[in-house]
Amino acid sequence: DAKTTQPNSMESNEEEPVHLPCNHSTISGTDYIHWYRQLPSQGPEYVIHGLTSNVNNRMASLAIAEDRKSSTLILHRATLRDAAVYYCILLTSGTYKYIFGTGTRLKVLA
């Protein structure tokens, strides 16, 4: 299973954009890039996913490098409620098992 590398922690000021990086240099052509986040004392929740093209939804944007060896989750305006651990996960199409890393703990400063 391909692995991902994320910074252990990041800080952001409230109402500013946040760019959370993820490196996945061993990604294969059939691997989807998924992002989840885990708020304190809750289970993870789905944020966004993509394969090759950049993706947007109501929660965030996902920017995928042209060589697909890295990606960036973008929160356009961080709020205090966005403080969480963010996980970048690779999932091979047709498989159904996630491999979670330790994620990035995002702290949002008021």
Add this chain to the structure above:
Amino acid sequence: DAGITQSPRHKVTETGTPVTLRCHQTENHRYMYWYRQDPGHGLRLIHYSYGVKDTDKGEVSDGYSVSRSKTEDFLLTLESATSSQTSVYFCAIQRQGIQETQYFGPGTRLLVL
């Protein structure tokens, strides 16, 4: 929240006793999963199920068994609990129609003394 409930939400037990955790879903999803989460770690897959009576092991399956006799329930059993199984346990389902994304329950906090 995909209609996922876990029971119990908290449990304290003693080493050597059997423990069963229940995951219940209301939306008839085929795939269900059990994970554990320990401090400083992300989630690790214990077992998963791809249908009634169809289960397979994850990366940390030793000491755990599972059963799925009906679509809506996925049971995780610790046959003889050990202190190393103290953890937070999360159940998840894969929602059909949304490509391979999972939805998680609220978790069960288990303490083995």
